[in-house]
Amino acid sequence: MLDVSTGVALAAVGAGISMGASAIGSGIGVGIAGAAGAGAIAEDPSKFGTALVFQALPQTQGIYGFLGAVLIMIGTGILGGFTGFEAAANTMAGLVGTTPENAALVMGLAAVGGGLSVGLAGLSAIGQGITAAGSIGAVSKEPGAFGKCMVLTVMSETFAVFGLLITILILVGLKLLGA
Amino acid sequence: MTLEGLAASLGFSSFPSLFTVALTVALVAGLIILVPILLRVIEIANYAYTNSRIQVMSSRIIPEEKLKEMIEASSLAEVVAALETTEYSPYLREMMEERSEAIERALNRHTADAYREVATMVPMNLKKILVILLRKWDVYNIKLILRGVYAQRSPDDIRADLVSVGELDPSKINELAEARSLEEVISNLDGTPYSHLVESLQLFDQTRNLTVIEARLDNILYEDAWKDATSQPLDENLLALKNYLATNIDVVNLKFLFRAKKDGLPAGSIESYLVRGGGLQESLIKGILEVDTVDNVVAALEVTKYYQPVLVAVPEYESTGSILPIELALDGYLVKVGKDISITQPFGIGPAIGYLSMKEMEIRNVRTLARGIEAGLSPDEIRNLIMRVGT
Numbered sequence: 001m002l003d004v005s006t007g008v009a010l011a012a013v014g015a016g017i018s019m020g021a022s023a024i025g026s027g028i029g030v031g032i033a034g035a036a037g038a039g040a041i042a043e044d045p046s047k048f049g050t051a052l053v054f055q056a057l058p059q060t061q062g063i064y065g066f067l068g069a070v071l072i073m074i075g076t077g078i079l080g081g082f083t084g085f086e087a088a089a090n091t092m093a094g095l096v097g098t099t100p101e102n103a104a105l106v107m108g109l110a111a112v113g114g115g116l117s118v119g120l121a122g123l124s125a126i127g128q129g130i131t132a133a134g135s136i137g138a139v140s141k142e143p144g145a146f147g148k149c150m151v152l153t154v155m156s157e158t159f160a161v162f163g164l165l166i167t168i169l170i171l172v173g174l175k176l177l178g179a
Numbered sequence: 180m181t182l183e184g185l186a187a188s189l190g191f192s193s194f195p196s197l198f199t200v201a202l203t204v205a206l207v208a209g210l211i212i213l214v215p216i217l218l219r220v221i222e223i224a225n226y227a228y229t230n231s232r233i234q235v236m237s238s239r240i241i242p243e244e245k246l247k248e249m250i251e252a253s254s255l256a257e258v259v260a261a262l263e264t265t266e267y268s269p270y271l272r273e274m275m276e277e278r279s280e281a282i283e284r285a286l287n288r289h290t291a292d293a294y295r296e297v298a299t300m301v302p303m304n305l306k307k308i309l310v311i312l313l314r315k316w317d318v319y320n321i322k323l324i325l326r327g328v329y330a331q332r333s334p335d336d337i338r339a340d341l342v343s344v345g346e347l348d349p350s351k352i353n354e355l356a357e358a359r360s361l362e363e364v365i366s367n368l369d370g371t372p373y374s375h376l377v378e379s380l381q382l383f384d385q386t387r388n389l390t391v392i393e394a395r396l397d398n399i400l401y402e403d404a405w406k407d408a409t410s411q412p413l414d415e416n417l418l419a420l421k422n423y424l425a426t427n428i429d430v431v432n433l434k435f436l437f438r439a440k441k442d443g444l445p446a447g448s449i450e451s452y453l454v455r456g457g458g459l460q461e462s463l464i465k466g467i468l469e470v471d472t473v474d475n476v477v478a479a480l481e482v483t484k485y486y487q488p489v490l491v492a493v494p495e496y497e498s499t500g501s502i503l504p505i506e507l508a509l510d511g512y513l514v515k516v517g518k519d520i521s522i523t524q525p526f527g528i529g530p531a532i533g534y535l536s537m538k539e540m541e542i543r544n545v546r547t548l549a550r551g552i553e554a555g556l557s558p559d560e561i562r563n564l565i566m567r568v569g570t
Contacts, residue, residue: 033227
């Protein structure tokens with residue numbers, strides 16, 4: 001049996017960072033937007049719809065983090081345990097012409113890189129939550145500002161999308177996905 | 180070079196140990212960067228609920244279009260009907276008669292409730308700052324009591340007009356309303372920030388003019404507030420309050436100076452009524468004290484932010500000869516500053532300052548138009564008395 005434990009451990013860390021960091025971002029962002037939503041609803045329960053739409057926006061980073069983690073786990077084969085990872089390492093070693101041990105290490109580091117990308121980009125949900133909170137107040141005061149506030153709030157999403165995109169490119173580029 | 184080779188060249192036994200050290204360093208560096216950011220985020224989160232609520236409350240302030248319709252009303256009954264669709268509605272239902280005083284009482288009761296709500300909902304660190312702003316209502320109440328006692332109104336009548344939202348305890352306000360002489364009111368203020376009023380009693384005895392006591396009350400209010408706002412280390416909220424208070428003090432002083440110059444009062448008799456503090460330089464105020472006419476006061480303001488708002492009101496002053504358009508322009512400018520603070524500082528004291536200043540303008544306008552309609556003024560005459568957000 002190959003010594004692939006380091007690679008497996010790194011792949012698990014990568015998947016963990018992807019989900020964990022983006023969950024922190026989304027949790028805080030949704031929390032801030034939710035507090036603003038509760039304030040608006042306390043004064044006017046008809047503001048629930050507006051509050052819900054803006055509160056939902058910072059949740060997407062959590063979804064990206066989840067998606068990134070699943071892709072890392074599929075790409076590195078750790079969903080199939082050690083055997084799955086070992087098989088993926090062997091395949092990769094054959095494709096790039098290196099030893100399976102080195103391939104396992106590279107796969108693990110690629111997973112950490114991919115996890116950091118989508119996970120840290122998920123922290124943009126905090127900023128999005130702050131904008132969403134401000135927008136809930138602004139739209140409550142001036143309902144006509146809904147569209148403009150929505151555009152401003154969605155801006156932070158760009159960086160989360162870039163983060164997920166880089167994760168996918170790392171996995172595809174290293175032939176962990178789609179090979 | 181292999182990863183193991185890289186680790187060995189850096190003095191590590193294996194790559195995993197190099198990776199562990201690198202990860203630990205990255206985590207520590209990340210925490211050093213993230214902790215201050217997270218602290219700021221937590222601070223913002225504290226304001227999210229309050230400020231969103233205040234924004235909703237602000238959205239209920241009577242819009243200008245509705246105010247225009249109300250100005251056209253031919254009777255107080257029409258004004259009451261127009262107010263039925265606003266948040267004053269529950270308070271108006273308790274009105275026993277359609278008189279401007281009854282409308283004012285409904286406005287005051289609503290104001291007291293709204294302000295109390297704002298004071299309750301703001302985070303702890305803002306309560307102290309808000310109290311400085313709400314002291315204005317203590318002074319409003321004391322002035323009402325002084326006028327009521329002077330006019331020999333009954334304690335119940337006086338109490339009906341009071342707005343108990345300031346710093347003074349409601350029981351203290353009630354006690355003041357029970358007084359039967361001005362001396363008694365002022366002696367009952369012992370132990371409060373307004374105990375210095377006793378110094379103005381002598382001047383009142385000479386002039387029999389309540390304005391001297393009321394002016395002293397304003398001086399105490401603004402000078403104490405200015406001291407409170409500037410004596411502590413300035414954080415963002417205190418800075419916003421200081422900016423608002425500075426404009427407030429300047430507006431109070433400028434209104435007084437314009438009126439004094441219009442009435443031709445000598446510099447010596449004006450100076451003691453001016454509030455110390457604010458944003459205008461002492462040398463500028465001294466310069467204004469020395470000029471003779473309203474036009475010269477306007478010219479002296481050229482280097483200040485008050486020049487443009489005042490300049491807009493000058494043609495109306497020149498055509499009517501009344502200082503009121505200039506006073507309204509200055510008051511409108513103060514509301515604009517409050518509104519601007521609410522925009523530039525959405526997570527902090529901003530929305531509360533914006534709401535309180537807009538609400539004050541609303542109450543003042545509804546009161547003015549109710550009194551105007553009751554007095555039989557034409558819509559055009561009332562329109563000239565209405566305050567607008569400055570430019």
